[in-house]
Amino acid sequence: MPSASDDLAYSLDPVLWAREVLGFHPDPWQADLLRSRSRKVILNCSRQSGKSSTCAALGLHESIYRRPSFGLVVAPTQDQSSELMLKFDEFRGAVELPSDYLSTDTKLAVRFANGNRFIARPGSEKSARSFSAVTLLLEDEASRVLDDLYNSVRPMLAVSNGRHILMSTPFGKRGHFFKIWSEERDLWEWYEITAEMCPRISKEFLEVERRTNLWYLQEYFCVFMETVDSVFTFDQIAAAVSDEVEPLFGVDQY
Ligand SMILES: Nc1ncnc2c1ncn2[C@@H]1O[C@H](COP(=O)(O)OP(=O)(O)OP(=O)(O)O)[C@@H](O)[C@H]1O
Ligand SMILES: [Mg+2]
Incomplete structure (x- = not known):
């Protein structure tokens, strides 16, 4: 067990804790994210840059050092x-917790003795909407999470004043992840992390990908590419929309 003074230092600095306790040495942007207290964060990052790992560390730190804490993970699939x-779980294995600390532990839900919870749910609106008072909502692969799910989970943060972290690689010019990135980014703390910023992805690997992967820019360079099944490009549709034309039929206010 860490001494009381170490424990205090770990509670105040998730980066120190990650390094010394988890053996996880965050990249600079990962350290910024671990220390951030913003309520709304969007991560547009290369594949394999370490978004899920960093958010798992962040969730574990909150589960141990903040009360109350209720972390909910949603993603397109279970x-x-x-x-x-x-x-x-892997990180949790590195932490020495008092033996009575963990009260329930299934693969998808952990309840700590201090009352805190950390739960992972699949991407259907029904399976996620039963929760309330979420303090940390982690939306993984957010570009592929259905907008219905996104809309149904947001109110869970209302009363708890919880944090919402979206993490993803782009997936076409569609959905809430693209909309937030392109239109609402000023309301969010945002991170754009390309593969070149990741010390674990080599130049050689990227060069082969550049020549052989059609989605190279999207997968590694945070670019929202046109959706392949669209007849018109996003820019063509945006250019065709005008506020000056009155709708032919009444617009529903609700
Ligand atoms: N700071 C770090 N130090 C060492 N290894 C790391 C670090 N960050 C991430 N990794 C490792 O890099 C790999 C990818 O990490 P992770 O799965 O978190 O990335 P991701 O961005 O979520 O990937 P994907 O796009 O596939 O979802 C994992 O093996 C992880 O352990
Ligand atoms: Mg991931």
């Missing part, structure tokens, strides 16, 4: 939310 949970 497999994807389980990935973040696996990382959370």
